[in-house]
Amino acid sequence: MAKTTPIHVVIFLAILSASSLADDSQFPVIKRLCYNVSALDPATFDVNFIAAMESVSQQIARDGFGTSVSGNSTNRVYGLGQCLGYLSSIDCRLCYAQSRVSLPVCLPVEGGRIYLDGCFLRYENWNFPSEAMDDKDTVVCDYSKNSSNPNDFRELAGKLVRNLSLGEGHYRAGRFDGSRMTVYGVAQCWRSLDSRACSDCLTSAANGVRGCLPAKEGRALNAGCFLRYSTSPFYLQQSGSGRGSIVTRHQLAVALGSIFAGALVISVAIILGRRRRRGRDSSFDSDDMEGSSEIIKAISQSHLGFKYEDLRKATKNFEDANKLGQGGYGSVYKGVLSDGRVVAVKRLFFNTRQWIDQFFNEVNLISRVQHKNLVKLLGCSVEGPESLLVYEYLSNSSLDRFLFDPFRRKLLDWRRRFDIIVGTAEGLAYLHDASEVRIIHRDIKASNILLDEKFRPKIADFGLARYFAEDQSHLSTGIAGTLGYMAPEYVIHGQLTEKADIYSYGVLVLEMVTGRKNNNSISTSVEGHSLMSLIWKQYSSNTLLEIVDPNIQGLCSEEQLLRVFHVGLLCTQASPTLRPPMWKVVELLVSMGKELPLPTQPPFIDVKGVESNSDGSETSYLFSSTTKSQVSINGMSVSMVRGR
Template sequence: MKPSHSSSSTHLHLLILFLVLVLFVAAAAGDTTPTIFDTICGRNQTQDPEAFDVNFVTTMEMIFQNITESGFGAAVSGGANTVYGLGQCFGYLAPTSCQICYFQSRLKLPHCLPATDSRIYLDGCFLRYADHNVSADATDAYDTSVCGNASTNSSAFNDAATRLVANLTAGALNQTKFYQVGSASVAAGVSVYGMAQCWRSLNASGCRECLESARASAVKCLPATDGKALNAGCFVRYSTEPFYLAASSSGGGSSARRTIIVALTSVVAVLAVIGIIIIWKKMRSKDDLIDDLDGSGEYIRSISGSHLSFKYEDLRKATDNFNQINKLGQGGYGSVYKGVLSDGREIAVKRLFFTTRPWVDQFFNEVTLVSQVQHKNLVKLLGCSVEGPESLLVYEYLCNTSLDNFLFDSFKKNLLDWERRFEIIVGTAEGLSYLHSASEIRIIHRDIKASNILLDERFKPKIADFGLARNFMEDQSHLSTGLAGTFGYMAPEYIVHGQLTEKADIYSYGVLVLEIITGRKNHNSVASSDEGHSLMSLIWQHFNAKTVIELLDPCLQKRCPEEQALKVFQVGLLCAQASPNLRPPMWKVVELLNSESKELPLPSQPPFINVKGTSSKSNSSESPSVVTSSSKSPFSLNQISVSQLDAR
């Protein structure tokens, strides 16, 4: 940073540091991350990992739809390589905590793949998948127990814990949700707390069988002060800690007060530390100020001295102080504003605040990558500003904004005739082909979707938003990364394993092509799509019935060459195949689109097909299958942009 801007930058960094520390203190005091008790991976492995992975992703999504509403979810997906799943939050979790617990289990359980039957137990929830129906499983060979390290010599504690576990396992059978918690006093200031819960997929006899087995398993942990029985159909625990959030818990009030005291004390300490930092900052020399807190000083110096550097004040004036009237859109990494420079040039300014080091990395990643690539179908980076209180990217201005503003608007989509749509499909393919194989560095975009395809005054496409892009060396077959992108456009193998190749971009492109030709948004979530079918499922059904032309956007019916439209449908399906090895490289896609040949390879089945869910409760040993189109999720997965920066 330049000395003239050191004061505002210093204050910004101190504010960020303060907020980060307060959030850290709050997280430490509340400790909301659920503890993993055990992960059990089956011994058998699937013979078709790719197909199994696809069905795994669909099953996990459907479980989420139900567990969000009721704390329990069961689902099944696939014809061949069927994946059954079951998730249960413990009765003491609030709905938000239940979702957090589910996300944690969903993140960890794929580590067991390609095992065909695996489960995970957390402090608050249970999740399992298998290649067979597990909804009626009460006990099995994988049942186990987890005992705490601390122990007691008190026979009174052992007796109290034994009685409590017996009472709770008996009492849970009489509860509607097969859940019971309670506590017993052992001595002054010493109590034992416990819970017993069956999964809601079991009937009464199955629950009784499971709890009797779990009761015997849990008390075998004595004289340990904490014992847990982890069965196929239930969970039983006793502990000296009030682990559940019951109103009758004798330790609840004091625990809350301790949390508040710790948090307040820590915040005071943080304020004191910040005071020391302010004094220290004032004592530092101006030269030292260049080495900013986020460690990006070297990047900033190199950019400031290059042709890419813009003055912050010039950009602020160009956008009329980032006036909302000039706002073009909001993305996952910042807001974009239209600006006019003093020489009359129109520009697009992307406004980013540095809040964490990963966000700093996203900014410099985009500057580094985009400045090294030049292609007619890629948005041109004009420069950036790194000298003000926030960081700005400067791009060429494209007057027609993004493709989604036209494609999914019932009025504006009429401007996208067949010629324009075909040009957008081919131009996007050419831009991706350049990124994957023709540029000096191989780049995977990771977030190809309609909102990241910008249109110029002639509706020519340009790929934008390289914040998530990754480059890798020629001899690398893939990158192992954190999950990042937008659900609904993300390839199944990337969602499950986090291994990134060009094939992930090709899958996203295939989804985009099918959206462009149908004028419909892909709803990867069955629960939130019309008639219980995702766009992919609908197209695949019509393709097999040789009636896919019926899905052509009504705006294009009888206004485009049918043979060419059918070819585009087939190219889209080829790119969106479940198996990454079958997806054609982008240079081949360009060739197929531009070729006069009518012969194309037949696509194999795309992912997320043949999806059906199961009811959340049954009084019989077998849970009936039902279509989950009536479920109403708070969101559809294709609407979520994800950036998970820790490797999976």
């Protein structure tokens, strides 16, 4: 019999499929153009693409338009984004987010553009923003809706198009009323054009879109402008706050739907998954229908099963005073069981579509691995109104509580820091190469490294982890992790390997030595550089010791400090193939005599960014995306799209 799909995967795909279908209809893609010439250095070009899109994102969030440039010489990337004038601020950010996660399918070619019904996004390796027209200008006509009165319609729509092209300003909207019909239209120039270039662009667009008549819908897609006419009042329907309320109701419905009992949600998801997969995957059979109840039953009857009521009492009804911390997918509470054992109880959030997948993923994976540097899962609760995970309790909480606290940081002397660096590397090496299954964690960062009473490290939070089959070179999966710690090739292409963990680990190592948090932003930096670029600048000038955390300066071997710096830079190189495997990282750290290869420049983004949370907390993101495919609007987080 063919192997059945794991139930948590079916759940995730089913729920994701439903949400993606809803998202796809919000801002349909009119046309996407990818050019033919590939970048000379794809890895560097990808990094510059991320930086350019990050800058455009922040400008779009402010006023609906943005241009940017990142990099130099042959790998320079210019970007431009523009929302149409009728979109609200919220819809503008949503539309940009959708374009932002759709355009990277063009990489690694040197240029591409995408037109959505609401916004436009383009990147090139040359300075294009002042360009009004080019040989890629085109029109899109909907001939399935031809007018029943073609002559009258042609005259009416023609007048509207002409008036729009001759109007003033970068944004123009209007309508023409006939005896039996009304035609609506919008013309938009990108704000990078001057008035003369805008006029020329719209004249060209008007001439082109007239060729669509008597089709009831026509769009002109030019390099520097957009023009659309329609018998539908599209710009009136989209304006104002109406759509914002629709989005809110949809999100609320998802949240409430997730709170239903686990068995009910799983059953519905299986049915949806069956419909989605019917005719495509003969391995999906009736065994999966029984899988959900079997999993719940097996957990309940095993040593992993805890009663919900016992855990509620142990945490004093999840009292705030017992709260140990909060991550992207749940809060963790200290609890004392009736037998006196002290435990940590993870209470999963229910307001995300991914909560079921995270729960089963964490139970399935962490219960199969045992290592001194991995947190131990004691069990879980699946029968109550919410899902709970029970872990061993570690008295010193997480590493970020010490490393990024100006007072508690002093407790992390160099010996403790070095032991944490090595211990974390050993735990990752076990996950990648020595465990029963090959596991990629996907969210290595200081808040996911827990410390016991002797400050020994244990890797925690396996909700985003994925495992590989022996014959797999990579996984194409949703982009997940924490901004500032995700490897650039993973963000761009969605192809997951252990190199993504190695990059995140390298960032953590550099944070440990400097005592500074990496957040891809220069907004909180005295030197005017992000952490990664600052470290590379100091490395290039042979002055790394100047940025060592003052709490350990002069209290440890300079040779060892510089070696750890060097290893961190090797792990964060832009090219994933150059990053050493984790077993090699352990060897390089503990064998002082081993010669180290020279690192190449890490990817870094020196743009004014959103400041990290003042309380030092971090957030993990799961983006509903797969390589070269349409993705959910939840993917906006990858571009740091934030509410005002």
